[in-house]
Amino acid sequence: MKNIKISVIDTSVVGSEVTEVTEVTVASTHETLLSSLSGAGIMIEATCGGQGSCGKCKIWVLSGQVVDREGNTVEPVDGEWYLACQVYPAEDLVIEQTKQAKVSSKGEISDRFLEYIDLLPPIKKVLIKPVYPTLENNYSLQEMIRRAISGDGDGEADQPEDISIDISALQELAQVALKKVDEITIVRSSSQILASEAGDSVASLYGVAFDIGSTTVAGILVDLNQGKVIAAAAETNPQAAYGADVISRIKAAKTEDGLKTLSSVVRQCLNDLVNKLCEAAGISNRDIYLVTVAGNSTMEHLLMGVSPAYLAISPYVPVFNELPWFPPSGIGLDINCGARIIVLPNIASFVGADTVAAMVGVDQDLTSKMTLLIDLGTNGEIVLGNKDKMLVCSTAAGPAFEGAQLSSGMRAANGAIDDVTITDNVYVHTIKDELPRGICGSGVIKAIAEFVKVGVITTSGRFVSDDKMALLPGSLGKRLKVQDSGQKEFVLVRAEESATGKDISITQGDIREIQLVKSSIFTGVEILMEQLGITFAEIEQVLVAGAFGNNLDLDSALAIGLVPSAGRSKIIPVGNAAGTGAVKAILSVRVLERCRTIASKAEFIELANHPGFQKKFISNLAFPEGI
């Protein structure tokens, strides 16, 4: 065994001119480059956990040789890069990490879905050389700009009279032109001039794609010229203080004041994210000229200050499915006042633009593969189909997955139990290895999968009888307690070992909660399959999206029947697909058009109304046999 030195050049730090070089020494050639580096403390993102599917661990080898598992030389992909999870170091290496910016986990975007976009952002900057009016030829400044633009040589047929100019752009133009500059940068959409800047600022044009979830709001800063993600940030949706799920938010928004409050807190959250992103990227708020918003119908209604009350009363319709583009003043967003906000269209009351965005995010509307997309957020949206036909439904999924509604539940924050292994004892892993404070979604799924495996619960979801419990290995049996209320609970972490000084347990009620959710999702999938007339075997890929989807232990999810067992190899976690879709939409008018098509063509299936839903739902409550 020989020592191998790996020098890692990291040019990815956003907003920094500094190139970091880190040198590490690894002792093994039998571990992938990815695990060698993470073992040595160099974190390279790999959403798929080293499956070779997420494409996030790209590296460029500047010197030295990498090999495959068998020790054979491998050629770089596209003659350029390798996936660190698929190659092994053969000798000393100098490698460069992906130039893609580091993004926070909530905001992460699957690059592979961004690769095939035609870069056609809805707005663009053009540099004009103004021909100032003279006494002989005394047109207005507005006319001067129109004339210059119709000759901007971009190949589009611009009829000067068809182009309108924003009032704020005229205010700027009056100031810009007074300087008699030789060059003016014009920001325009196809039919509107949005802003004018003195000199050549064409290179600086940014947009932010927002994914407004019930629980988390993510903002992704995009360079619209380069078609690249620059930075991402996420915050807890401040509306959470007014209720965990959309139904409680709708209730909170029933009064005029309530609506105003919920609207203003989320608007403030978007402003906070803009500030964070601009600070990280070293740009000004004024450089942001475009925003896309993907959110479920309730989130979009609240953002717009439109009462979502109708969404919660029969026949559960939204006030709007689609909105015209509007300036940032419409939602009090502090970016360039000439910018445009594009709220992506909704499909139905509980299937919102976030699902539309997820669908374009994974190109479900383009693929001929029969695809099952499950977006696990606070709600669970399910889409089954391909470019020919797509069925969608919505289930109340997530509060349990996100730690809410569980007795010891918490968000996936530091100290949350995110992994549980049960043998003759209980071993837990917490986020950042802090003292356990509670349990998050992925921890619960894993715990319940382990419960079934070791026999703490039956497939019906009940804790086993006391006699059977006594037969469990080690001290497991002693962890089952009966609460004062008579409810049974299984203690994962005893009070003296927890950060809170209280037992961290999973109760019979918690298990029931998870069963309800997993049955909803599974039943939803079944009904969509039935509607489409296909079987599990015909599903060619299962894409699991959502922040939760990323951290989910897929084997446990399969084990408890949360994800249909269409075959382990068909399952691909796709991260924040809605965010990816919002980014794609900000980058291309063609994607925006696809969103509109999806919103009008995708068929919404209301599960509650479906004959047979109830029966299926009850039979799906049980966990699969023989985990």
Add this chain to the structure above:
Amino acid sequence: MKNIKISVIDTSVVGSEVTEVTEVTVASTHETLLSSLSGAGIMIEATCGGQGSCGKCKIWVLSGQVVDREGNTVEPVDGEWYLACQVYPAEDLVIEQTKQAKVSSKGEISDRFLEYIDLLPPIKKVLIKPVYPTLENNYSLQEMIRRAISGDGDGEADQPEDISIDISALQELAQVALKKVDEITIVRSSSQILASEAGDSVASLYGVAFDIGSTTVAGILVDLNQGKVIAAAAETNPQAAYGADVISRIKAAKTEDGLKTLSSVVRQCLNDLVNKLCEAAGISNRDIYLVTVAGNSTMEHLLMGVSPAYLAISPYVPVFNELPWFPPSGIGLDINCGARIIVLPNIASFVGADTVAAMVGVDQDLTSKMTLLIDLGTNGEIVLGNKDKMLVCSTAAGPAFEGAQLSSGMRAANGAIDDVTITDNVYVHTIKDELPRGICGSGVIKAIAEFVKVGVITTSGRFVSDDKMALLPGSLGKRLKVQDSGQKEFVLVRAEESATGKDISITQGDIREIQLVKSSIFTGVEILMEQLGITFAEIEQVLVAGAFGNNLDLDSALAIGLVPSAGRSKIIPVGNAAGTGAVKAILSVRVLERCRTIASKAEFIELANHPGFQKKFISNLAFPEGI
């Protein structure tokens, strides 16, 4: 001579349900009804002073007989009404005054130009009977409105997908629809839904036409369903505190703060006028859904917060000639937030939308008569032509006419000398017969005409020599004084008879000021005639517009050569033609279209650049011989 009893029913009091009946007894049948009534204290407006030209003194005779000057029976016009200035009482009468609202003199509109408008306001209200969505047919509320509108039976081809909905309208719709009302009133333009109101409020739809002058801002409240003027109000333009004319305003707006201030004071003024108008008419600000704005280019730039600096530097171009319609938030106007503001288009730097409005106000673009339109405001705009061709120019006219820049000048307010008669002594008339405080525009014109007539000044504008002065009748000669500066002045009112305790005089400088202005206007007319290749004789009508035009003594104006002597009978005072035009524009999309056509087709002649201007200007300084 017999006594005649006249009962006058006045239904014109705005916002009042009360019908006033006034009875007066008059002793003569040799005075017109108009002068009989005004002699008895009943004021009926008659802008033209009883010439039969303004059409404002309409009355309806409910019982009794009126006759003409010769005592012959006369038939009512259109089988309906008479002009009070043209008929004489033959016996006891019961008459009804015009139902037209009383309007303040600054805002008065010549009704006769409103008579031939196709009532096609750019926005309208339609009543829909919504078909609410069901579980089976679960479209959005937005879609519900679109469907209802496409079947509103107005005969227009409405493609539901072509109609966009304002965000504020969606916010309202969410609330309105929750009440499950049977009827919803929709406010719409051709392509946009602006607002929705529960129930049937179709009858209540108002607009305000603003005429923003450098000195006076007038607002005219219009019922858009009826096509009728409801009320009018005027205020001094608060920008006057930052300079009397456009050039000084442009200077004051050079800094960012200055621009902001000038912009915000005029916006506040519009809000004040809206409040006044709504109070007078007993309606709410929320009932106002449309606004037209006519102002000169500088006023429009300042209103929009767009720097007018370019207007004052060569090549004197505006930043914009035309703006898209925009919501009231764009200028902070406190009316219905779904309303639209239409800023009428400018022609050139110093010929603004107020002139365009005046042209449509008097139908200059429709007539085949060769028409000279002189709009006397702070600037003097001159338009010569007819539907085939129109030439326009602008002169710095008004500050002198409006009392500014004169040694004893003041606005046409109470105590201002508005008429002067000189025989062997000087007789002055003041507004509201108060003690004289100063002299206003019409007073100066009349005084100078009298000066020439009695020989106080020569036609060159100089005070006559002391010997000649001594020969003047009565004590006139003693009124000529020499100031400390050496300048001569003629005292109209001695200090002891004035409200200010100071002499009210006209100085040699004042006379020079008036000469400059009247020469500018006359020279402008001459140059336009020359350009068009016509003579005075070919001018078929001379329309004198502007607040000043209304109060002007036409004979004096002719006498001093302010208005070209194309023949007394050809001259028609047309009042606030710009306001009339703004009202016509708010009432009809066809008039709006005519404004656009005028703005692009009217030919602007820059006087200062015109060869021969200087020579003509100097020779026109003299007053006409033989007044």
